[in-house]
Amino acid sequence: TQLLEQSPQFLSIQEGENLTVYCNSSSVFSSLQWYRQEPGEGPVLLVTVVTGGEVKKLKRLTFQFGDARKDSSLHITAAQPGDTGLYLCAGLDRGSTLGRLYFGRGTQLTVWP
């Protein structure tokens, strides 16, 4: 079993602040996907990072994949109330034949106006 640990588990901040959430593992993954999940809905893909050291930007969100492809971070600049949600990271198992994803427990972000 490949474990992904996300931290912090909960994060509550004011609008306009910056934040970083982390996704760590002792395992190497083929890629790492970040999802956002709203209550009562399924995970919605935000980004996939593939190459060690890769950085991807999605508006105010910056995603980075660790050099060793074991960890990743999500940085949000100038957070807005619309960023509130559960952020999940999921690693793609290198040995999987058809794309088995291992999920972290998630970071519940609340941004107050």
Place this chain on the structure above:
Amino acid sequence: EPEVTQTPSHQVTQMGQEVILRCVPISNHLYFYWYRQILGQKVEFLVSFYNNEISEKSEIFDDQFSVERPDGSNFTLKIRSTKLEDSAMYFCASSEVSAPTPNQPQHFGDGTRLSIL
């Protein structure tokens, strides 16, 4: 934008009964998955499916579980004799291409909440 649809959104079933959860993957996708999420816990992989065969299954996916693609559009998960611990959100996902292409995304449905009484 095309999406994965799941029905029903909520299923309540007596323990020991059979339940079938239904999914319609995105139409040009060929690879299908079921995951589950017990309340307060991580999303967990159950099974992957391609070309009318199970490709991979987790230790959770025991003999009580089965999957089927009965026609060109539906993908189902059957639990033969439900247990209390089967209560969870069940998510279906699909992808256009699969691993080892690492950049391919899995698109998730909104889930079926299964409650076993």
